[in-house]
Amino acid sequence: MSQYDYDLIVIGGGSGGMSCAKQAASLGAKVALFDYVKPSTQGTVWGLGGTCVNVGCVPKKLMHYAGLVGQSIHDAKALGWKVSQSSHNWEELVEAVVNHVRRLNFRYRVALKNKNVNYINALAKFEDDHTISYTLKGKNGGFKTITAANIVIAVGGRPVVPDDIPGAREFAITSDDLFTLSKPPGKTLSVGGSYIALECAGFLTELGYDVTVAVRSIVLRGFDRQSAEKIASLMTDLGTNIIYGSKPTEITKSSDGKYQVTFEDSTGNKWSDSYDTVFFATGRYPDLAGLNLISAGVITDPVTGKIPVINEQTNVPHIFAVGDVCEGKQELTPVAVQAGELLAKRLFGKSTKTMDYDLVATTVFTPFEYGSVGLSEEEAIQRYGEEDIEVYLSEFTTLEISAVHRMTHPRKGESTDFGHTCLSKLITIKSQNEKVIGFHFIGPNAGEITQGFGLALKLGATKEDFDNLVGIHPTDAESFCSLTITKRSGIDFGGEGGCGGGTCG
Numbered sequence: 001m002s003q004y005d006y007d008l009i010v011i012g013g014g015s016g017g018m019s020c021a022k023q024a025a026s027l028g029a030k031v032a033l034f035d036y037v038k039p040s041t042q043g044t045v046w047g048l049g050g051t052c053v054n055v056g057c058v059p060k061k062l063m064h065y066a067g068l069v070g071q072s073i074h075d076a077k078a079l080g081w082k083v084s085q086s087s088h089n090w091e092e093l094v095e096a097v098v099n100h101v102r103r104l105n106f107r108y109r110v111a112l113k114n115k116n117v118n119y120i121n122a123l124a125k126f127e128d129d130h131t132i133s134y135t136l137k138g139k140n141g142g143f144k145t146i147t148a149a150n151i152v153i154a155v156g157g158r159p160v161v162p163d164d165i166p167g168a169r170e171f172a173i174t175s176d177d178l179f180t181l182s183k184p185p186g187k188t189l190s191v192g193g194s195y196i197a198l199e200c201a202g203f204l205t206e207l208g209y210d211v212t213v214a215v216r217s218i219v220l221r222g223f224d225r226q227s228a229e230k231i232a233s234l235m236t237d238l239g240t241n242i243i244y245g246s247k248p249t250e251i252t253k254s255s256d257g258k259y260q261v262t263f264e265d266s267t268g269n270k271w272s273d274s275y276d277t278v279f280f281a282t283g284r285y286p287d288l289a290g291l292n293l294i295s296a297g298v299i300t301d302p303v304t305g306k307i308p309v310i311n312e313q314t315n316v317p318h319i320f321a322v323g324d325v326c327e328g329k330q331e332l333t334p335v336a337v338q339a340g341e342l343l344a345k346r347l348f349g350k351s352t353k354t355m356d357y358d359l360v361a362t363t364v365f366t367p368f369e370y371g372s373v374g375l376s377e378e379e380a381i382q383r384y385g386e387e388d389i390e391v392y393l394s395e396f397t398t399l400e401i402s403a404v405h406r407m408t409h410p411r412k413g414e415s416t417d418f419g420h421t422c423l424s425k426l427i428t429i430k431s432q433n434e435k436v437i438g439f440h441f442i443g444p445n446a447g448e449i450t451q452g453f454g455l456a457l458k459l460g461a462t463k464e465d466f467d468n469l470v471g472i473h474p475t476d477a478e479s480f481c482s483l484t485i486t487k488r489s490g491i492d493f494g495g496e497g498g499c500g501g502g503t504c505g
Contacts, residue, residue, distance in 0.1 A: 002149065006030050008347070009132055009148035011124045011291070014050020016323035016336030017154030018108060023344035025115040032146060033117050034124040034134065038287075040176035041161050041169050047105030048112075048119070051156050051324075052333040058104065059097045059179035060199055064365045066093050067206030071367070071406070078404035088207050090184035097179055126151075126296040129316050150318050150347055153298075153307065154340065155291070157284035157324040157331065159196075167251030171259055172278045175200065185209055186276025189261055191248060193219040195364040197281035198235065202366040205240045212241040212273075214248060214263065220364065224376035226393075227440045230423050234368045234442070237418060239409030251278055286325040301327045311354045312343045330360050361454035363447035368421055371450025373457045374438040377487075380427045390428045392463065392483035393493050395420035398444055399474050399500035420494055422501065424479040426463065434463035441476075449477045476501040 010021040013035025021033040037045045046054035066088075076083050112119045122134035133145045159174035173181070175196055186209060190201040193215040205211045213219075213235075219242070220228035232242055243263075250262040254274065262272045286306050293300065293307075298314050300307055306327040312320045320343055323329075323336035338355060345351035363371040380389045398421050407415040427438030439453050456465065463483075471478025479501030485493040498504070 004130060004147040004149045006032050006118075006146060006148040008032075008150045008152065008344075009124075009146065010034070010152045010154055011132070012050065012152075012154035012156060012323070013048045013108070013119070014154060014156045014323065014336070015052050015333045016156075016340040017050070017152065018112075018340075019337040020152050020154065020322060020340030020344045021117050022111060022115045023341045024348050025117045027344065027348040029344075029348045031115075031117045032120060032148070033112060034120050034122060034132070036121060036123040038123075038158075040158075040174060042173055042177045044177045044180060046180075047102065048108045048121075049101075049105055053104050053108070054101055055176050055179055057333055059101060060175075060203075061365060062097050062100065063093065063179065063203045063207075064199065064367075067203035067367060070206050070208070074406060075400065075404040090181075090207070093207075094180060094182070123290065125290055125292040126298075127292070129296040129298075129319060150320065151296075152312075152340070152343070153288075153291070153314075153319065153321040153325055154323050154336070155287045155325060158287050159280065160283040160285055161280050162282065165248055165250065167253070167259075168248070168278075168280065171251050171253055172280045174280050178279060181277075184276075185279075187274075188212070188277040188279055189214060189248070189259075189273075189275045190279045190281060192281040192283070193217065193221065194281050194283065195220060195223075195366075197279075198231065199365050200279060200281065201240050202235055202238070205235070205238055206367055210241075211239075212243060212275075214246050215242060215244050216247045217245070220370075222376075223364075223370070224372060224425070224438070224440050225378060227370055227372065227376075227423060227425065227442055230442050231364065231366050231368070231370050234421065235366060236411075237408040238367055239411050241411060248278075284324070284331070288325060311346075312339055329357055330362070332360065332362055335360060359454065359457050361450050363450055365447065368442055368444065369446030370440070370442045371446035372438070372440045373450060373454045374436070375427060376438060376440075377425075377427055380429075380438055384429055384431075388429055388431050390430050390434060390463075391425065391487040392428070392485065393423065393425040393487055394479050394483055394485065394495055394501075395423050395493055396476075396479065396495035396501055397421050397498075398476055399498070401444075402498060402500075422476050422479070424476075424483065424501065426466065426480065426483055428463050436461050436463060436466065439480075441480075443476045445476075452477075453480065471502055473502045474500045474504070478502040 007029040008024045008031045010017045010033045021031050025031045124132045124134045127133045130147050161169050188211045190197045190213045201211045201213045219232045245266040246263045248261050249264045252260045258274045264270050307321045308327045322339045324331045361373040406418045422443035425440040428434040469481045471481040485491050
């Protein structure tokens with residue numbers, strides 16, 4: 001008989017924690033899972049499932065889709081549909097999103113029950129390296145402790161709201177609040193150049209709101225610079241106002257309910273503007289405060305606050321971490337899910353397979369999506385040297401968009417037909433038979449396109465392999481089968497064929 005109450009305790013009911021707990025239970029382990037949502041700065045809470053399901057990937061993708069539907073109304077008219085002038089109802093969108101999320105919350109609770117995982121809705125903390133304490137409310141509540149042979153930390157992260165900007169914590173919302181906002185956001189300020197800042201600014205723009213993005217330095221830091229700048233340009237064409245080199249220094253609330261934001265640029269100049277909503281997306285921090293990690297002996301990185309791991313194992317051999325709390329790992333739901341499942345299989349299923357964090361595909365869900373796998377051009381040059389890197393690329397306009405003549409937003413001046421909506425880019429190593437080490441695509445459905453090509457990079461595809469692939473016509477994805485122009489050649493890589501990513505003859 002085990003000296004512990006459980007074989008495994010998982011702290012955190014998000015993507016990584018849920019996958020690990022369910023996999024362990026399916027392999028016969030006795031498992032308990034803790035999940036507790038601490039309110040946001042604006043008091044928002046949600047159900048089981050973590051960030052992705054409740055205040056991340058899922059509601060974001062649904063609102064992104066809502067924005068795309070708005071664009072398709074223009075397309076429908078151009079293609080003969082008799083569509084009357086329509087307006088958008090924010091409250092109905094939120095209701096649809098919330099209802100879907102609640103269905104997922106219910107399914108997750110049922111899944112835990114079906115797997116015989118003991119779900120405990122309480123705030124957990126370490127008493128020692130095998131003991132977890134928590135407090136339950138109600139008649140059978142009070143202070144309790146349980147023990148486990150193994151413990152997994154999977155508490156994820158929360159949005160940063162700076163303490164040094166007066167009014168920010170009091171008045172600003174984050175992605176924890178946006179998707180359940182009870183009233184239309186109106187004129188919105190999105191603070192930050194992260195993918196979260198741009199994604200939310202993007203769908204709000206497409207839903208018809210006046211949106212400004214305040215970027216301290218550059219957008220999409222860490223991504224391929226050419227691709228990041230292309231995304232910013234396309235968002236500007238759609239009507240998002242992006243101001244660079246500026247940051248808010250104070251937020252106050254006016255008598256009319258609007259928020260007065262004071263800005264300062266890099267030269268010290270100050271100005272102010274008024275907004276209905278101020279949204280912060282300036283990074284995330286690991287939600288480890290209150291876990292009492294010191295009592296378990298678990299160390300964290302002094303700079304990031306995250307937990308250093310090797311194959312998800314912390315410095316304490318029987319304590320593990322998965323997901324966004326792990327130092328140096330991608331903050332992506334599928335990464336947490338796969339890492340959690342593989343960890344459970346190693347602990348309870350005699351597996352030796354470990355998580356491969358290399359060549360993980362990802363997509364930024366801005367109005368024109370950006371998908372990537374592997375290295376950016378800058379990373380490739382730094383790692384292999386500029387002379388050993390060959391970059392192939394093409395810009396073109398999606399066939400459907402070129403046919404319906406979507407127009408740029410008047411904010412840029414006189415409206416004109418959209419320019420090139422897509423960028424296809426491959427980064428190769430010349431000395432390794434032009435092995436493809438970087439894949440970048442901007443355009444509609446980039447997530448779907450990138451997922452497929454991600455396998456090619458995992459299998460070590462070369463530029464010749466891409467060339468030998470026959471494309472599906474007419475699609476944007478087929479552009480990767482016929483990239484001939486290199487960046488170093490200096491030749492214009494903008495296509496004029498009118499057949500999307502391919503050629504018609």
